[in-house]
Amino acid sequence: MKKGILFLLIFTGLILPAITHAHVKWFATVDPEKVSIEQILSPLFITITLLCAVILAVLSQVMGKLMDIPLAAKLDITLDGFRKYSRHLLKYGTALSFILQVSYGTMFAPEFAITDLWQTVVMWLIIIFLLIPHHYSTKIAALFMLGLFINVWGQAGWFHMLDYGFYLAVIGVLLVGRTKFETIGFPFLYLGTGLSLCWVAVEKWVYPVMTTEIIQQHHVPTFGFPADIFVLLSAFIEFVVGYLLVVGILNRVLSVVVTVLFILTTTIFGYTEVVGHAMIHFVLLIFIIEGVSFYKPPIRIHKTRLDQMIFVSLNFIFVLSTILLIYYRFA
Template identity: 70%
Template structure:
């Protein structure tokens, strides 16, 4: 039994480490071709369906081996060490958001690299948000959250709701900042887990529906495919991102995921340069919070089920259901 668990753990670690560095890059930031939607038959290829089933099985087994991860030397001590930083999480989010907006401001953008600051009022709003976040008063933080929401809504109105779903995690950040120091404060980070996870899942589906853009990046930036055919590689790349988002939502491996994804973001920054840094600075802050918080007071859906068999069935079927739902909705409105 121990050998089986170690083998499964090894497979998962290998799957994560070899995650392609294009996985977390927004393809629309770098692709030089127009998006071309492929047919559903092309998306749901035999390889896609087989790989989805394999991933669902691995994810269903993960909760059963979580206890073994803490038995790794020093893992338990590291867990307690990180717990000591939880009291700083909200400060990290507040001042980290200010830092991300400062980077965006000096690059002439807001929220993401494709949203260029074109009007004076947008410049003023960015400055006011940064200043309000830097003032160490919780009322000032709420003002910053309100200004962020106004600016986000205006961008949303210009680009459309479908386009802006890629950046839905900003709504979660605004919500956390807005309810700080209130009786609803404990709702903040669970919403942040949910918002960030769903955003990653949504962005992943783009790579299946518009594979041509990702293929263009792989070819033009000489991204290593580890011996896989580029088209197969793209499917696997999107699965890695979708899995990360799904695991954040269901509350599995939050600290490990945060650390692994942070390392991958650093690698993508080396490959794609300043655009990647500007676009993912805010995500880095969120991932740092996930590394510190772990599951924290967040009660993931999997805890509803008590037995191992129930948890296995829940994760297996739930993953396939969530995967199918995201593809259906994205394809319908793409």
């Protein structure tokens, strides 16, 4: 029991830097300044990448031991009993997050302001249809969400909106409810949320000046690290969190820790943080309830421990390299 609590405390301390400034676009006051690829791929960057790959390989084998803790096993059984409410939580949680957004005068994120009356009307239509307890009403709301998302996408650009790709996953889950494709909904939500976190993390490597400015302006603690090193490390931690969600490791523990930290960041960034991360809170709450009950994680494809360790580590390097190069190419 003591070992489990110690692990959670250490893990919380490690990922705090990443979550503290998860969406730099919301709070940065300086123009984005793209650094060269040579600056990003520094010896320190490559060293940390390899170190993360090794740690993830080991983590894939030791995290199952958490369930040997009596309290963790009991909690797991308790959470299983709430799975029947997961879709209701997503439906009404989305409605609540949209109420917060429209009252704040924004759509999907604090950076997208409502500028026309029709956008306000559509936001309220989404909310009303989500609050109606019928799956056809839910699908209508999802279609309105998709149309509004595409409209914002057209204005902001596809590259920018990839930060919020998890909304497409949410829309997908709402659309496939009560259909033969229902079982693929939540796995898609895992994938979309994890990749969104990875994508946002890369921004800190490509545009480190924005994050550094936020650290200085809001007096974010760097725990003794220079600001540039702190930004590099926090981006790695955020990327690893997203990757772990995708490969199906530590989902419940991750969701609990990230949710607590999102709540703590409101003390730094205030109500904007609440509005911006409300939807993510409900998604993480679903992950806490569901664990990997419906999701066959990619790591399960491999049967032996050695194969799983090799898969997790090499796949991490591949995913990181691919997302970083795509982001840099179109940034």
